[in-house]
Amino acid sequence: MTINNSDTITAGYRQRKLRWVSVTVILGILTFTLCVTALLLGNTIYSPEIVLKVLLGEQIQGATFAVGTLRLPRMLSGLLVGMAFGIAGSTFQTMLRNPLASPDIIGISSGSSAAAVFCILVLKLSGTFVSIAAVIAGITVAALIYALSRGGSFSGGKLILIGIGVQAMLNAVISYLLLRASQYDVPGALIWLSGSLNGVRLSRIPLLFIVVAAFGLVIFLLGRHLKILELGEQSAVTLGVRTDLTRLLLILSAVFLIAFATAVTGPVSFVAFLAGPIAARLVGIGAPNELPSGLIGSILVLGADLIGQFAFDTRFPVGIITGILGAPYLLYLLIRMNRTGGSA
Template identity: 60%
Template sequence: MMNETLNTIIKARRKRRNRYVSVTIILAIITIGLCCTMMMLGNTIYPVTDVIHVLLGETIPGASFAINEIRLPRTVAGLFAGFAFGAGGYIFQTMLRNPLANPNVIGITTGSSAAAVFCIILLHTSSTVVSLAAVIGGLVTVAIIYGLSRGTSFAIGRLILIGIGIQAMLNAVISYLMLIGKTNDLPNALRWLSGSLNGAELEMTYPLIIAVIIVTPVLIYFAKQLEMLELGEQAATSLGVNTNKTRVILMISAVLIIALATATTGPIAFVAFLAGPIAQCLVGVGFSNILPAGLIGVILVLGGDLIGQFAFETRFPVGVITGIIGAPYLIYLLIRINRKGDI
């Protein structure tokens, strides 16, 4: 009897592992396909061979400029920002055991946005300073939210409610800055706030690329502890997890890549919100969905950008497309949570 039970558990785990690997490979293939499509499509469509030759250093009149200066930076920015939003959003939702506990809803990306708009409207700084301010703004915002939510003990519901309050306050600050801003500064601020890959520069993506490469192994290393945190504070502690240390490391790591992604592309709406639930739906439970969530984030960003560029007569930034996709899901989720009385 015991052997049969053990064999059943082993078979179920093997099945879940095979599903995880299969879904991750399929998502990776879709990601590669979208990257290739981003490099090929534009005002002029270039074949794959031209794209490869240009990337290998060959000079092709017209194609070299379009691919190296416009399409490659746009693709790289979407690739790494999408992964950062997807993986970071999944970390927050899993760690805090609530789908609303993501950077968009609890104000982290809004903190980055407020800092960036402040620099654009009042200080008239360079794009480098704006990006740096966005990173600092995101880190300071999460520090304030986490500090206020602790009290005598850490509470998830308190963190979410405080985050929503901070987000509302920061949105008011952004609205005020836009109201007093000079006319020639507003288009830049609006373009930044909408979340867009337009005007992406390869040099500006380097900090994000480095951060994602360094932080992703850290997130994967703490994947087991993350799963235990999902069981609850007491259960995780009884299993030997230092909950405060693990939560702080995961939070800082996730906030860092999210803040850098926001600094690079602006706050692309709902990617961090949608990636985790989609990954869990596709992969299921039993394994960490950090990589699948990151890949889904890439697919949402690159796919949304392609739709925004070519599906309509007017070109829309990617944040508009992801916002259209994510808003109905947010409404559905709020209705479901209200009925269950979870928050």
């Protein structure tokens, strides 16, 4: 009996594609469910009919303010920020072939945080000014890390080590600023540092949506090249990929996603770190990981926000909950890498 290799390959491709589509649809349904839940739940629970009327512009006493002013911006920011963190984290991890290569770990988020804390505590600024400073600082720190890692030839391991060093330095700056600040100013900075969806205004959503859509699309279009980069520098060059240009576009896109998301909600811990590995486990090896990672990021942020609001007597910012979820995985990953000699 002769085995047709072409049929086997075609069947395997179809199976992988079906798995990707099935997982993505399920993640999309779960994300939509969490979005609806975030609009329904609060101090007052509204029916889907009332929420829909408010979203369509009808004025309903109490519901218009609660849903339109408080819950809708919170839900949309959680959805978009989670997607930005998820896509950016997965991009770095895939491109650098290391699960530790997350913006949380390599200092990009810390750059935005240091700038925001400086603005809040030293310059006494708030709102838009803090967001602008956070975006500029995140991009600047990412450019510095990339430039330092370019000495000689590019190395993902070098970039990660430099990023960890920069993160340690920036965290020290943040600690110094907190210690030197007035006790009346510190709570505002700590709330921002914890990563929170509280107080997000609807006016900030359109720009965030444009950034996530534009740079997410760039990463999605470069997804095939991203998978080739995962094979290594020499293999990518052999297959015709312009590695420097592709890597630069991917890094810039991911950094813009991280910087703008952090500017809106603060550094929501471990979402970028967790989303990629979870999505990879679900869709399987070799499958496109960008969209599933973005959906996982949204699920993590929206789910953690609901847990932080309603699961405890005290309400916790979303970053506290995601930090509790992410810290054990980081420890597990470090132990696993230590046992396997540095390979995850």
